[in-house]
Amino acid sequence: MEKRISNKSQEIQNLNKKDVESPNHADANKKDKIVERRQTAREADKPDTxxxxxxxxxxxxxLFTLRFFKEVFRPRFEVNETLKQSFLMGYASLPLVxxxxxIIGLVLTIQTRPTLAGLGAESWLPAMVAVSIIREIGPVITALIFxxxxxxxxGAELASMNVTQQIDAMKVSGTNPFKFLVVTRILAATLMLPLLVIFADMVGLLGSFVGCNLEGNVSTQLFFVQIIESLDFEDLVPAVIKTFFFGFxxxxxxxxxxxxSDKGTEGVGQAANSAVVFxxxxxxxxxxxxxxxTSMLQS
Amino acid sequence: MVTPEITNQNKSDALKEGSVVIEMKHVRKSFGKNYVLRDINLVIHKGESVVILGKSGTGKSVLIKCIVGLNDIDDGTLIILGQDISELKRDARNELRKKIGFLFQSGALYDSMTVRGNLEFPLKRQAKRPSQTEMDHLIQEALSQVGLSAAENQTPSELSGGMRKRLGLARTLILKPEIMLYDEPTTGLDPITSKEISKLILKVQKNYDTTSIIITHDIECARLTANRIIVIQHGACAAEGSYTELLNSKNAWVRSFFE
Incomplete structure (x- = not known):
């Protein structure tokens, strides 16, 4: 495999060399043949599986990720655009989250109650739901909604800007579109998702409290004391840390x-769709x- | 009334002694197996207004995208304002780009911003950001140049095709470019609006002292704006001259553009 790639690279280099050494630059037809041979050599190196x-x-x-880390620490810093994106991603997502x-807190409580009641452990309901929501369900479900x-x-916005040449327009005006569009959005997503997850956890616990009181009578104080006693540092910190990675x-x-994205307007739909899936x-x-x-560190 | 081609021809003669703004030598560009520019050689002097004609797919737009740096050339030499672009690093290229204005065929306006926002955007990203008063002045000046003073708070979606072209032009002019590149500026416009845009190009040329390259299929636009026309065929310069010269060309294929 290495030998094959090496041979083809050598072929391309030889073609380049011949092209440079060509005595008559004006001979377009001759050059066309050279370019054609060079392209053929390149095509052979293209992925086929x-x-x-x-x-x-x-x-x-x-490479895209490395470019992000390279650009994020280089001035100029697009603070206003980052704040605007944070507002749009964070504040505007609050109702949905x-x-x-x-609903998750409420449903989880209602669904878990019969099992725990069968085991005679109904009093553990708030603690169990709280651990489930804070450690796993809250972060993952919120990240999926996000x-x-x-x-x-x-995906759709940037693809649409690509199709309508707005990204090219930024380039020709001397603006770095990667910094303005990409860096700001990745930063905003990384910073906003953890806050949304904390908010979703709190609302989820509220839903659980309502669920507990649908078929019983649990005081607010008892409910939250049970939750606080059941949670410790090792539950909270890893759950919050991983949400930064989810957001990123x-x-x-x-x-x-x-x-x-490419392929015109079709590419806009594809970009939005594949962004969600991946x-x-x-x-x-x-x-x-x-x-x-987390398991390795805790054991 | 003096016909534009006569005026422009005289201007072109006077400019031959002027400094070279763009120089392309044996420039080649391909996309995969499709080689679009095969052997482009041209020299454009300061203050010239050059129209590039050619059939669709002959590489006209690619040519000006190479000049502005949206496409990299595969081979040859491209010198802009005395700088060989192949030797420039990214920051230097960005600085050079600020001296080149590019009017996109679609306008490429920022849909999420108002007319004012579109004009403020490039200004706010200058290394030396102008004060708010200076920005207001520059925006008003650019809008009045293109006749859009009343549309400052409208969004691009509320503008007509001609107004969108004007806004695109105003956004480009606000950075006071030395070179203006127009990618089919009159495409999709009615004949009256097309003529207005052509006159606007001449006005910009005069008021901003720019050098212009105009890609167009609109012969009337070419007649009004060009002091030199280059015809491209199969990715190379096939013919060159003033509007009148090419109109009376012995080459039937060249003449067919003007019929």
Whole structure:
């Protein structure tokens, strides 16, 4: 394989060399043949299997990520745009996150009660629901909703800007579109998702409190004392830390898909769709890794 | 009334001694197997208004995108304002881009911003950001140049096709470019609006002392704006001259553009 690539690279280099050494630059037809041969050599190196395409995509995402880290620390800092995006992603997502969080807390409590009642452990209901929501369900469900709402929005917006040449217009006016569009959105997503998750957790616990009182009578004080006693530092910190990675993944995937979209208006839909799919997948992968790391550190 | 081609021809003769603004030598550009620019050689002097004609797909738009840096050339030499772009680093290229205005065919307006927002955007991203008073002055000046003073608070979606082109032009002019590139400025417009845009191009040329390259299929626009016309065929310069010269060309294919 290495030998094959090496031979083709050598072929391209030889063609380049011949092209430079060509005595008659005006001879366009001769050059066309040279370019054609060079293109043929390049085409031969193009990926032809799904596996090749996968690794190339991974490499491109890696380069995109590295560019983010390179640009994020370089002036100029687009503070206003970052704040604007934070507002749009965070504040504008509050109603959706609140409704979802409340329903999850309520349903989880109602569904868990019969099982715990059968075991004679109904009094553990608030503690069990709280641990479930704060450690796992709150972060993951909120991140998935965030991917659906914000990830697809970023993908569609940037793809649309690409199609209508707005990104090119930024380039020609001397603005760095990567910094203005990509860096600000990834930063905003990374910072806003943890706050949304904390908010969703609180609303979820409120929903659980309502669920507990549908078939019983639990005082507010007793409910929250049980929750606080059941939770410790090791439950809260890893759950919050992983949400930064969830937010980063959602922002990164949305921006990557939108910024690199093509195929015109069809590409806009594809960018939005694939942004949601891959961001959701990334959330589960990161969650799995985070759980493994947390377990290793706790044991 | 003096016909534009006569006026422009005289101007072109006077400019031959002027400084070279853009120089392309054996420029080539391909996309995959499709080589769009095969061997472009041209020199454009300060103050010239050059129209590039050619059939669709002959690489006219790619040519000006190479000049502004949206596409990189594969081979050859491209010198803009005395700087070889292949030797420039990213920051230097960005600085050079600020001296080049580009009017997109679609306008490429920022839909999420108002007319004023579209004009403020490039100004706010200058290394030396102008004060609010200076910005207000520049915005008013650019809008009045293109006749859009009353539309300051409208959004691009509320503007007509001609107004969108004017706004695109105002957004470009606000940075006071030395070179203006127009990508089919009259496409999709009615004949009256097309003529207005053509006159606007001449007005900009005069008021801002720019060098213009205009890609167009609109012969009337070419007649009004050009003091030199270059015809591109198969990715290379096939013919060159004033409007009158090409109109009377011995080459039937060249003449066919003007019929």
């Amino acid at each position: 799904t596996l090749d395409k996968f690794f190339i995509e991974v490499a491109l995402v890696t 609140a409704i979802t969080g409340f 991917a659906g709402k914000v990830g697809s929005g970023i 993944a959602v922002g990164l995937v949305g921006c990557y898909k939108g910024y690199n 961001a959701s997948l990334m959330v589960f992968v990161i969650d799995m890794i985070a759980v493994q790391i």
